[in-house]
Every structure is written in structure tokens, then in C-alpha cells.
Amino acid sequence: MIARSGIHDEVASKAFCEMLRDLVKTTQHENLRNKILELIQAWGFAFRNNSKYRAVQDTVNILKAECYKFPPLKESDAMFSADSAPEWADGEVCHRFVL
Incomplete structure (x- = not known):
């Protein structure tokens, strides 16, 4: 759990969010801009x-206020609705249940 928290802390840091916001504004590559917007939106969710981790949601709100268009949140991103990772069980089939 420590490693995940460290990654979350970095992704949600104000400095990292500001760097991503600047990159969205300055990149000439539309695919890169769209991917960053997609990731920021998924992390915000x-x-x-x-x-x-409020800095991420703040970044989403700032970019929306600046009229950046976020892609639709993909159904696969709904996995973020869990508060914690499910228990691991080896098997041939995925047994992820959404309650």
C-alpha cells in the first residue's frame, strides 16, 4: 500500500498537476493533449x-473553466469507483464484482 500511496502523492501533487496543465496549454500534439486530459479526468474521478488529493480535481475544474474539452469518461475508468483494491485470487476468469 505504501508504493501506491507514494504514486498517488506524486500524481496529485500541486507541482505535478501544474506541470500537466502547462503541458496541455503548450503542446502542439493533439494526441498528447487529449491523453493528458483523459488521465487528469480519470485521476480526478x-x-x-x-x-x-484535491489538487487533481482543482486542475480538472481549472481546465474546464479554461474551456478545455475532456473526453467522455470510459467505462473501463469506472474501476476507480472502488475505494480500495479487491482481494487477489488466482483464477482463469476475472471475478471483479461491482456492487
Whole structure:
């Protein structure tokens, strides 16, 4: 759990979010801009209930206010709705249940 928290701390840091926001504004590569917007949106959704990572949601809101268009949130991104990772079980089939 420590490693994941460290990654979350970095992704949700104010400095990292500002760097991504600047990159969205300055890149000439539309695919890169769209991917960054997609990731920021997914992280904002994933961290929406955790005030520790508020910088990500703030970045989403700022970019929306600046009229950047976010792609639709993909159904696969709904996996972020879980508050924690599911218990691991070896098997031939995925047994992820959404309650």
C-alpha cells in the first residue's frame, strides 16, 4: 500500500498537476493533449472522495473553466469507483464484482 500511496502523492501533487496543465496549454500534439486530459479526468474521478488529493480535481475544474474539452469518461475508468483494491485470487476468469 505504501508504493501506491507514494504514486498517488506524486500524481496529485500541486507541482505535478501544474506541470500537466502547462503541458496541455503548450503542446502542439493533439494526441498528447487529449491523453493528458483523459488521465487528469480519470485521476480526478478516482480521487474525488479524498481531500488529500484535491489538487487533481482543482486542475480538472481549472481546465474546464479554461474551456478545455475532456473526453467522455470510459467505462473501463469506472474501476476507480472502488475505494480500495479487491482481494487477489488466482483464477482463469476475472471475478471483479461491482456492487
